[in-house]
Amino acid sequence: MVRARSTMRKKLITKNSQTSSDVLFQEPVCGLCGRTDNNIEKYGERLTDKKTNLSVHYYCLILSSGLWQHGKDNEGFYGFLLRDVRKEIARASKQTCSICMQKGASIGCSVKNCRKNFHFPCGLEKECMFQFFQKYGSYCWEHTPTQKVAPENKKAVCAICLDTLQPKPSYSVLKSPCCRYTWFHRICLQKHALSFGLYFFKCPICNNKETFQKEMLHMGIHIPERDASWESEENAFSELLYIHQQCDVEDCLCNKGRKYFESNSKWYILRCCYCGSRGTHLICSDLGNSQRYWTCSECISILSRDSEKASSLKGKQLARAMSNRNKKNKRSLKRTFQTRLEGSAHTSSSVSSGNSRRSDMSRRSNRAGSKPAKRRKKQERKGKQERRGKRNGKRKRGRSSHCSCRLSPSKSSKRCLKPFSRRGRAGRR
Structure with missing residues (x-):
């Protein structure tokens, strides 16, 4: 009996230890959906x-x-206070999920007439749409927005994972709004958005940012407002602090190794002035102590190719310029020839018109000569009289007895003592 009791105690102790260890290492349950899954791509961080x-x-x-x-x-949780979260958990415990038919549905369809409620994981499994901007709308499987794109008969490939897919607009397949024949898997796009963040998320084909982000947000892709994942990692830019300090010449003359370095000597390592990823000892490349610029063999080959391309382009440009000049010269010669022809025709016509005008003038002069001489003399007399009358009128105006105040002595009772001008001379009355 004593042995049986001791064995029972041992079993109870082992069971209690197992349960306590399970409690310690048990993953916490989400208070809103009731699941223990820890998938950042699907449910976000816990x-x-x-x-x-x-x-x-x-x-x-x-x-x-x-x-x-x-x-x-x-x-709280990014501005959501703990008391508000508990109230929401209490409210959701009264709502039944229209997919799994269990309590705790905290999400409702954003359409007014629709009364469907569901858990977030259940909505993902049923292909419900969730928008992560402005009002954070949620749509059930009957009211999910779709892309208005015509299906294609050709075979299509996901631009991210390069797997084949059906080029038809659906929940799991999305089309790029900026590229014509570009399709994506929803899962691939979500991973791409989580990695790149809001500031780097763009079309992987054409690098369009505004229209691509707007369309993907409308179609339920979550784009977190943060930097890219490769920038937030520890020591992400440590490679930029590395300095190349090694002789990369094929026949290194240093007995102490390629990494041996000594300043102000022949063992000074000089880096390439273009790439900086190649180095050489001064003596290994027959360089003087005063020389501080060196180019590696790879950069020399690249520069020679670029110079050849530039020279060929210059030659083509010169040939085009010469051909254009020849064309312009031909056009100018044609224009000058045409202008000369037109000028000769114009001069011939002007000569003929000038001759006709001269003949008309001679006829008019003959007619004028036939007039009697008396009429001419009368006209000359009239002209002389008119000229004399104008001169006399000017003199009479200058001899007027009016003073500067415009008052005549005959009409005024008092004599005006103001000086008046008489052809520029001042005097008194």
């Missing part, structure tokens, strides 16, 4: 409060219909 052990998925948190940010970014 947020847990150390004091209350409250845990929620990030996507379940921001897409809940009755939850709003009432705090700052450093309070």
Whole structure:
């Protein structure tokens, strides 16, 4: 009996130890969807409060219909206060999911007449649409927005993973709004967006940013507002601090090795002035101590190719310029020849018209000569009289007895004592 009791105690101790270890290492459950999955690509990061052990998925948190940010970014879960999260969990416990028929559905369809509620993981499995901008709308499987694109009969390939797909607009396949024959898997695009972030996310084919981001946000791709993943890693730019310090010449003359370096001597390592990824000892390349610029063999070959291309382009440009000049010269010769022909024709016509004018003038002069001489004399007399009358009128105006105040002595009772001008001379009356 004693042995049986001792064995029973040992079994109970082992069971209690197993249960306690399971509790310690058990993953926390999301308070909104009730799942323990920790998939960042599907559900976002898992947020847990150390004091209350409250845990929620990030996507379940921001897409809940009755939850709003009432705090700052450093309070609660990114501005969602803990008391508001608990209220939302209590509200969702009364709502049944229209997919799995269980309690805890915190997301409702954004269409007014639709009354469907569902968990976030259930909505993903049923191909519901979730938008991660502005109002964070959610749409059930009956009201999901689709791309208005005509299907293609040709075979298409995902531009990210290069796997074949059906080029038809659907939930799992999306078309690029900026490239004509470019298709993507939804999963591949979501991974691409999480890696690149808002500031680097763009079309992988044409690098369009505005239209591509707008369309992908509308179609339910989450683009986090952060830097790219390769920039947020530790020591991401440590390679830029590395300095190449090695002799890369085929026949290195240094007995102490290619990495031996000594300043102000023949063992000074000089790096390529173009790429900086190749080096040489001064003596290994027959360089003087005063020389500070050196070009490696790879850069020399690249520069020679570029110079050859530039010379060939210059030759082509010169040939084009010469041909254009020849064409212009031919055109100018044609124009001068045409202008000369037109000028000769114009001169001949002007000569004929000049002769006709001269004949008309001679006829008019003959007619004028036939007039009597009396009429001419009368006209000359009239002209002389008119000229004399004009001169006399000017003299009479100058001899007027009016003073500068325009008052005549005959009409005025008092005599005006103001001086008046008489052809520029001043006097008194």
